[in-house]
Amino acid sequence: MMKSATLNRLITVQQKTTSSSPSGETIETWADTLVDEPAEFKPLRGTERFALRQTVGTSIGTFVLRFHPEISVLSRVLYNNQTWDVLDVREMGRGESTELDVAARSDLS
């Protein structure tokens, strides 16, 4: 059974709609689907490495929230002034809760 006392963070979950530019580039438009949703956040070990042209920091963690089957890896989460990409979604128990593995750039303010 999920303990609501551990859901001590508020997150916003967004879903995207897409369109195309004349070159064919996908333009993503994000809209809120859950606002101030209570969640637990479990931070994991982050990384920092040099990518093609700059050093990029990455924060990694897991959000635990009430069961929301509509959330998928195409969703994203706004929390703590960071945009978190959803890497994996797990149903815990039988429709008991949803776990989201997420990653965000930690070097952007």
Place this chain on the structure above:
Amino acid sequence: MKDIRPALRAFLLADPAIAAAVGDRVYPLKMPQGVDEPSIVYQRISGQGDYHMQGASGLNRPRIQVGAWAQSIDTAAANALLVKNRLSGYQGDMGSGAILVYVQAVFFDSERDFFDEQANLAGTVGDYIFNYDET
């Protein structure tokens, strides 16, 4: 000996269209950490000296890569075109005062696109051959 890099940066930023697109974000070799706004990164790939029978001619012919980076592929491509408009075929002074360099010619050579998944940045990078007087 003169360093082409400060002159190149000043020359790019003196273009109103480039300055409007990237502000002052023109960097050598790499973007600073924490920047994801449209930027230009330049990198010297190679440099060729030039000699005559009495010694060095003073001409330097480096290949310099100038890349436009942005979150949007279209923005990167558009900013790369601004750079190409500015540099390709240019002849004359770059920079001013202590960083002034006289450039005999800039030749556009080739270009390619990149995507950096970790930084989530797209890049359009062009190679330019500079011929400049380094003395």
